[in-house]
Amino acid sequence: MGLAKRIIPCLDVDNGRVVKGVQFLDIRDAGDPVEVAKRYNEQGADEITFLDITASSDDRATTVHMVEAIASQVFIPLTVGGGIRTCEDIRRMLNAGADKVGINTAAVFNPEFVREAAQRFGSQCIVVAIDAKKVSAEGETDKWEIFTHGGRKPTGLDAVEWAKKMVEYGAGEILLTSMDRDGTKNGFDLGVTRAISEAVHVPVIASGGVGNLDHLVDGVLEGKADAVLAASIFHFGEYSIQQAKDRMSDAGIEMRL
């Protein structure tokens, strides 16, 4: 009896289609976002994350319509990320039916934006997305750094310290993506997941690298994540959400079945 760990399928959406790249390259088409969201909802997803990876901001209106369509038919929490830079962006997404917004690069360049957003809309809807990469060499004490621009630009910011700072500023949840693992199917970076989850008092979502169901189990049991996010293993029909939940439940993890 207690709070269940969450499974969150992620829809990376480019120009109105769900896609998934391997380390942000080699994009494959995985369908219409509204249909995909409905399918995951029926399969028992605990939440859905919609990540707008459209390069230009021209298609922001398309994203708003898609969020509206999903929120009218899918009655589980919906997080929208990608290109959230101003309070006006947040307001528009919340009004379209998003429950939370993910702030990534904008937080790095302007941490005060997180504080302002949390004060205005409440911490419960502010998810700070952190893209971390391991920068310590073999044998050194583990160290992870924040990267921007799809993992290409280092910032010099220590990932664990940054997570703590974002929570102080009002983040209600941390979405942690390992840029070393994203798209590799080699499993989460459990070290950074655990380090951040133990350092902050808000929930941490592990992301990046899921290739099989045991990786989801490891993310919770070893990474101490409160939720696990995955894209490609669900998009291309390798596993259903229900299979993932059953496996996690069998491993002794409290799930909503």
Added chain:
Amino acid sequence: MNDVKKSVVAVIDYGMGNLHSVAKALEFVADENTQVVVTSDPAVIDAADRVLLPGVGAIRDCIGEMYDAGLVPSIRKAMAEKPFLAICVGIQSLMSHSEENGGVDCLDHFKGNALFFGEQHKDHDGSKLKVPHMGWNQVKHTIDHPLWKGIPDNARFYFVHSFYVVPENKSEVAGTCDYGLEFCVALSRNNVFAVQFHPEKSHKDGLQLYKNFIHWDGKPSLANND
């Protein structure tokens, strides 16, 4: 125009943002004789057949906006006479007092307070628990109630909150949840029902609760009244 007068569910809009999902979920389960209206107009609330008080954000802003918008008399009137459902911060706003934002006096419909879990919140075994309490947790029915109809005991609902209500009168508790401690997540008195979780985000059991609300006559018992 329709000749049949529709039953109106008023969702109170007091400027605290996202009411989209509450309204959409109600519309999803509403039948053709039910109309869902999102409103900040006291007259519309007064004329509605049933009223839903949502809540999101910080309690000081919520209570402040309710007063500034002149909605408190209509909220009190609705609670005195028709089916009324409060959600999330809505339940906290019905208590006497909340310790959020340095302490805020609330509407005092239910005697008792809203308390903070604390950043060092611990599970029964001493392990760390995250705050906010965010995600799907089980709700135990402590009374039979028309709004629980068709919802299994211990079904999971979606929560996101850092404060929880502690009513003085335990007989008003309709449901509880366990997160380091067992706490009240549903309150009931006469025609008023209030829940800490988000039915509009709780998949089929949440939709069932909204459906029950749309058909509720405002009587708290399951006695043979149909």
